[in-house]
Amino acid sequence: MYIIKVKGIAKIPDYVQLRDDKFTLLAYFRLDRPDKSLEKLGLTDKIPYIMSQINDLPFGEIKKIDI
Structure with missing residues (x-):
């Protein structure tokens, strides 16, 4: 599983994406x-x-993490 941390701009908050190996x-x-x-x-x-x-x-x- 992969984690991507996305910085928000102005009124858009910070987000996180979780993605699989594909x-x-x-x-x-x-x-x-x-x-x-x-x-x-x-x-x-x-x-x-x-x-x-x-x-x-x-x-x-x-970042790749193992769950």
Whole structure:
């Protein structure tokens, strides 16, 4: 799974994209509201791990994580 952190501009908030190994979009959510999107993917128990990876990631970079 890949994480991409996207910086918002002006009124557009910061977003996160989660993509699979084929780079298909799995989830797209606001940085401050990840719960519903991650619950839909069945990743409720992984939220702390995913959020820690997102918080450490600079905007505009892609990071591969193993879940």
